[in-house]
Each structure stands twice: as structure tokens, then as C-alpha cells.
Amino acid sequence: MPKYKNIIDPHVHLRGKEYSQYPFLQLGFRDAIAVGIAAVGEQPNPNPSLTNVDAVKARLEESKPYRGKIFHWIHIGMTNDLQQNEASLKAVMSGIYGLRSDKTFNTHSTGNMGITDHEKRKAIMFLKGEINYTGVSIFHPEDETLFTGDYDPQDPKSHSIKQNERSETSSIEETVRNAIDGRFKGILYFAHVSSPDSICYINSMRNKVPFEMVIEETWHHMLLNADQDYPLHGNRVKMNPPLRNKSSQERVLEHVLRGDVDVIGSDHAGHPVSLKDLLETGKIPPSGIPALPFWPKGIELLRDYGISKGLLDNLIFNNSNRIFNLDLEPKEVEILYNPDLWTAYGWNPFSRIDGSH
Template identity: 30%
Template sequence: MIDPHVHLRDWDQAEKETLGHGMEVAFRCKIDELFDMPNTNPPLTTEAAIRKRLKDAAHASQDVRYHLWAGVTSDLKQVEEVASLAKTLFPSVIGLKLFAGHSTGNMGLVDEAMQRTVYQTLAKVGYEGMVAVHCEKESLLKSDLEDAHDFSSHSLARPVEAEVASVFDQIQFSEEAGFKGHLHICHLSSIEALRGIEEAKRNHRRISCAVTPHHALLTTEDAKDRSLYAKMNPPLRSETQRSSLFAALLQGRVDWIETDHAPHTLVDKEAGACGIPGFSGLLLLVKQLIEHGASPALLTQLLGGRILQVARLEEREISIPSYDQLSDLSLAASLAYPYDSFSKLRLR
């Protein structure tokens, strides 16, 4: 299986996870290809950092195919340089990542004029690869509704409207800029945003989207249980949103599943850090999709087939664990981390 959205930490965050640990756990879960995100510390925004990360990953595991997303910043020269580097180092550098809202790592480009300029710059230099986007519109966030003692309040502070508006912004800004590349919308948490992406597809845009295990399986009700530490960006949503996204997966309306695997220490989570380990949840989601009638062909597309097409990687077999293996593998994966947001679901 392929997981195209992970945060493997390491370097100045090695206490959260190392490349070796994350890749080992992934491989035990039958995930043999990973796309790592750039909000590391230091971030993957320079040629030196990117080349060092690729070298470190090669030393960390011989079992897992490793790629990374290079981060873009507000420095337009850096955008040009990293776009050129993505061409040179493809497929090791699988594409670019734009944070259209702040999240872990504080790499957000929240100014809309700057977002437009990034797409204009990419169009000017002829970049036609992938740009993955974290969509949350900063001006629609409501930080005053955040209650540090109630993780479910995170969904009030970062409402659905912020995601939907940002998705529509990215579609509009990239089109107006003449961007010829592929736009990927990360970790959808709302069915309304999916409808906007489907409209863009009907208009022949190069665009894709993904759903995470936590947005397909968990809700704000789960976030009320503090022991699950179920706080992430974008947040968990209502049962209506969750069930709609799960149905969309079964209907083949979503391009792929991505975990947004993002481990922290227990101390960090107690302090409100956003992000949860995702490999355990991925296996539980596959199990539930099978129980709801997902065909082998659909699962193959969701867990690697479509990613290979969009990323323009060489076609290969996507191997998915058997139904009987999924629960045991998920439990084993959860034991690799100091907390498990999917534990309640496993007992249902």
C-alpha cells in the first residue's frame, strides 16, 4: 500500500518519531511507499535540507520507497528554486506542498495575494507537477471558541466553512494564474469541499483529493474523550460529515486515502498539539470499507493505484492485507505509540 501523506518527524523532533521508526511501523502494516511532508524541523524548503532528508531516509530503511513533498514559502525565489529541484529530483521529490493555513510547523501562507503569487510563479517557470494543499482559510478561524480542556471545541475554532472557502480559493487562484500542474487537496473533512472538487473535475481541472482514516471513522464526539487525544488540523467533524465522507469513499468519489500520520509525545498531546498516528487507523478503515462492500478494485485504487497514476509513478502491484489480518496489524501498530486515538473504535 502507499501512504502519500505522513509526518515522520526526526531531526530536531526525534523524540516524537524517527525516520527509522516510522518506516518500520509502516512496513509492518504492509505500507511500502511513503510521501513525507515538509514541515519538519528544520523544514524541507532548501536544497540542502531536502538532499539530507533523502539521504537519511535511504539509510533508515531499505524496505520502504521514500518520497518527500518540498515546502514552498513566501520567498518567490525559493518557490522557483524548489520547483526546479522538484523537477530535477523527481520522483524522490514527489511534488510541492502549500500550507494555505497555519498548522504544525507554522509554514502557513495565509495571505491570499501571496497564494495567488505562488501559483503565478509556478506557472511562469513551467512547473506542471503536483502541488498538495492544506486548506483552511485563516480569516474564518475562530480561536476564541477553543477550549483547551475540551478537544472537541477545536472543530468550532476551525469550522467547516474555513476548509470549504480555502478549497474554492485554491481552485480559483490556480486557474486564474494559468497553473498547468496537478492540484491535490489534502485531508478533506467536509462533504461540501468534495462537491467543489468534483465540480472542478467536471471542468477538466487536474485535481484530486484524499480522506484520512480519522475523518472517515471518528467524530467530534470521540474528541470529547480526552484520553484519545483526537485533535488535529483540520479537526474531526459531525457524524453527518463523517458518514458522508465514508459513503463517498465507497462510491469512488475520493481519489485516495492518506493517513496524515503525525505522532507527538504524550506531553505534547496533553499540551494540545495537533496530529495523531495514522497507520493503525488506516487498517481499521480498510476493514470497515470491506465490511461495507468495498470491492478489491476500489481498495486498490484508494490505497495506491490512483496515486501511481496522478504522481506519474511506474505502475506496480498494490498489495492489501487480508481481512483476517487487519485487526491484529492495527493493534500492533497502535502499540508503537504512547496513545491511540482509534482504540475506542477498535472495541466497537
Template identity: 30%
Template sequence: MIDPHVHLRDWGQAEKETLQHGMQVALQCGIDELFDMPNTSPPLTTEEAVLTRLEDAWRCNVGVRYHLWAGVTSDPRQVESIAKLATSLFPSVIGLKLFAGHSTGHMGLVEEQTQRSVYQTLASAGYEGMVALHCEKESLLRPSLEDGRDFSSHSMARPVEAETASVRDQIRLSGEVGFKGHLHICHLSSVEALGIVEEAKRLGRRISCAVTPHHALLSSKDACDHDLYAKMNPPLRSETERSSLFAALLAGRFDWVETDHAPHTLQDKELGASGIPGFSGLLLLVKQLIEQGASAKLLARLLGERVLQVAGLPEREICIPSYDQLSALSLAAAGAYPYDSFAKFRLR
């Protein structure tokens, strides 16, 4: 299986996870290809950092195909140079990442003019590869509604409207400047945002979107259980939203599943860090999809085939663990981290 959205930490965040550990756990779960995100410490925004990260990953040599997303900044010169680097190092560098809102790592480019400038620079440079997007419009966030003792309040502080508005912004801004690359909308948490992406597809835009196991399996009600530490960006939504996302996934409306695997230490989670381990949840989601009648063809598409197609990678077989293996593998993966946000779902 392929997981095109992971945060394997290491370097200045080695206490959270190392590249070696993350890849080993992924492989134990049947995930043999990973796309790593750039909000590392230091971030993957320079040629030196990108090359060092690739060397460190290859040195792990655990049998996982490793790629990374390079990050863009507000500096047009950096955007131009990192786009050139991504093109020359493809497929090791699978594409670029733009945080259209702040999240872990503080790489957010939150002003519309800055976002437009990134797309303009990419268009002028002739970059036509993938740009992965974290979509949450900063001006629509409501931090005053955040209660650090209640992780479910995170969904009020970062409402659905912030996601949908940002998705519309990225489609509009990139189109206005003639950007011809592929937009990938990461970790959608609302059916409304999915509809916006589907409309853009109908209009001929190169665009895809994905859902995470946590948004398809857990709701904001689960986040009320403090011991699950179920806080992430974008946050968990209502049970109605969650069930709608799962139904859309089962109907084949999403391009793929991505875990947004983002481990922290238990202390960091107690202090309110956003992000959870995702490999355990992926296996639970596959199990649930099978139980709800998902075909082998749909599972193969969601867990790798569509990623290969969009990313421009060679076709290969996507192997999925058997139904009987899924629970045991998920439990083992959860044991590799100091907390398990999918524990409640496992007991359902």
C-alpha cells in the same frame, strides 16, 4: 499499499518519531511506499534540507519506497528554485506542498496575494507537477472558541467553512494565473469540499482529493474523550459529516486514502498539539470498508493505484493485508506510539 501523506518527524523532532521508526511501523502494516511532508524541523524548503532528508531516509534501508514533498514559502525566488529542484529530483521529490493556512510547523501562507504569487511563480517557471494543499482559510478560524480542556471544541475553532472557502480559493487563484499543474487537496473533512473538487474535475481541472482514516471513522463526539487525544487539523467533524465522508469513500468519490500520520509525544498532546498516528487507523478503515462491501478493485484504487496514476509513477501491484490480519496489525501499530486515537473505534 501507498501512504502519500505522512509526517515522519526526526531531526529536531526525533523525540516524536524517527524516520527509521516510522518506516518500520509502516512496513509492518503493509505500507511499502510513503510521501513525507515538509513541515519538519528544519523544514524541507531548501536544496540542502531536501538532499539531507533523502540521504537520511535512504540510509534507513528498511524496504520502503520513500518520497518527499518539498515546501514552498512566500519568497518567489525560493518558489522558483524549489520547483526546479522538485522537477530535477522527481520522483524522489514527488511534488510541492503549500499550507494555505497555519498548522504544525507554522508554514502557512495565509494571505490570498501570497498564494496567488506562488501559483504565478510556478506558472511562469513552467512547473506542471503536483502541489499538495492544506486548505483552511485563516480569516474564518475562530480561536476564541477553543477550549484546551475539550478537544472537541477544535471543530468549532476551525469550522467547515474555513476548509471549503480555502478549497475554492486555491482552485480560483491557481486558475486565474494559468497554473497548469495538478492540485491535490489533502485530508478533506467535509462533503461540501468534496463537491467543490468534483465540480472542478467536471470543468477539466487537474485536481484530486483524499480523506483520512480519522475523518472517515471518528467524529467530534469521539474528541470529547480526552484520553483519545483526537485533535488534528482539519479537526474531526459531526457524526453526520463523518458518515457522509465514509459513504462517499465507499462510493469511490475520493481519489485515495491518506493517513496524515503525525505522531507527537504524550506531553505534546496534553499541551494541545494537533496530529495523531495514522497507520493503525488505516488498517481499521480498510477493515470497515471490507465489511461494508468495498470491492478489491476499489480498495486497490484507494490504497495506491490512483496515487501512482496521478503522481506519474510506474504501475505496480498494490497488495492489501487480508481481512483476518487487519485487526492484529492495527493493534500492533497502535502499540508503537504512546497513545491511540482509534481505541474507541476498535471497541465498537
């Protein structure tokens, strides 16, 4: 049976009252336990959103019955209210409720938490500089002013054309600029980097900025693509940022294998599959895919591609352990990929590459 380091998954969405009929929180921890995860970092966009310490405290109470020995921490959400943000950032620095990180959505995604005014994004970064914030600042980088064309649910690929690669790289450039100008002193962390150009840009800037930068990569952006997976899954594989074309996806995978990115996060995000299927509901399908069950298969594939043990350990455990100051004990887990875990979600986004399609 394959062995690997116990995993830290810094990027999961576990849902709240928006899907009160569905046990996504419970399922998330079921899967995390099943694949050998030691810690999960939850994003702040369930309903109610996790944008103040009381909401964070309540959320941790909620996960208690399900999380077993898994360390559950929350990236507290930034809002358009600077005073509230200041309180949240100070809470992160105090370490209360296990806080160690904040999250800014540079555009709207699930939960509509986008800080869409660039002056506001700048003001939040300057606030971080002024209060000498030292936490991890996570960004969802997409600049909606650069989106091209409209999303047409009848043509799933139009989502990838609209939310184009340049809109991501440009949003990263703006964030880096704000962090330099605002004298940011924390760790600048870019979630789910989907474009090879974004990876190249961040790497070209690492030695030119006075703070650490982190590139998070997802399984789907390194292994799935718009050319092959929309034809199989349609809008079910709609996510933000979207799948890229095959050549970009292959370049992302090359960067991962070369050690150009820092951590893997699953961006696990369950939705009722009926909402994903436009023709059944007549609505705009939501963005996000379930991904936690994929961890053992993803690790196996990276090994097949020849990744070194040291690099793999860094991507799935060591780097997140240090960046988020988790201080978790590394250990080996021995786990077989279990495709039956997908059944609870009604589909398997990785069916093309795990051999089940």
C-alpha cells in the same frame, strides 16, 4: 489472513529535531513496513523544514537506515520567498532526489509553514503557471480569516468549532480560482479533505477546470468524529483540519464508498503523548495523530461496508501511483492488523472502532 494491494501512503509526517528524543522517523518506517506500504510521501514540516533540495537530500540520507525497500519521497515546501520557490519547483520538474510534488500550507499548522497572505498564495500559483510547472501541487486548505471563536484546551471540541468546515471549503475555492487565473498546468491536490461540502464542491468543478484535481481522504475524517471521539480521547484527537460532527463524518464515508474521492492518505503525525495531554504539561496540545498502524483495520472496515475491490485498489494504490508518477509494481500483501504497534505512541486514536476500547 487479509490480502490487499501494497499501499502508497502519500501523506505522512515523520518529525525531526523538534522531537529529537523520540524515534518518530524510525517508528514511521517500522509501521509502514509492518502494514505493507510500498511508498510514503513525506510532508515538508519537520525541523529543519524541507523547503530546498539540500534539505531534501539530507532527509533521504537520514531515512536510509530505516526505510528498507520503501520508496520515500518528499513534497517540497513552499515558503514566502518566491525565488526559493522557483528553484524548488524547477527541482521538482527535473525529478532530482525523487521530487515530484510541492506542498503549500494555506494556514499555520505544525511547523508554522503557513502562507497566510492571500496575495502571496496567488503569487505562488501564478509563478507555477509562468514556469509551466507540471508537478503535483498539494494544499492544506484552511482559511484562518474564517475561523470562529477561540480554542480552549479545557474544551477539546472548541477546536472543531473554531476551524470550521466553511473555512476549509472557502480555502479550496480560493485555491481553484487562483489555479484557473494563474493558468496552472500541474495536478491540484487537496490534502485531508474533511468536509462533505468540500468534496461536493471539488467534484462539481472537475469538468470546469483545465487541470486535474485530487481529493485525499484520511482514515480519521471518514471514521472518527467530534461527538464520539473527543469524549474518549480529549485533546489527543486534536488535528488540523479537526474532526467534524457525526453527520458530516458519515457523509464523508458515504462519499468514499461511492467513489467520490481519489486517494487515502493517513496523515500520520506522531507527538509525545505527554504534550497531547494538557493537564500534564499546562501547554497547548499539538495537532496530529499517529495513524500508520491503522491501515489493515481501515481496509477491513471499508470491505465490511461493501467497497468494491476495484475502488479499494484505486484508493490505496493505483491512483497515487499514477498521480505521483511513481511507476511502482502492484502486488498483493497479506497482513493481519497489529494493535500492538500503537504501544510505541502511548495510545490508539482508533480504539473506539477497532474494538479495543
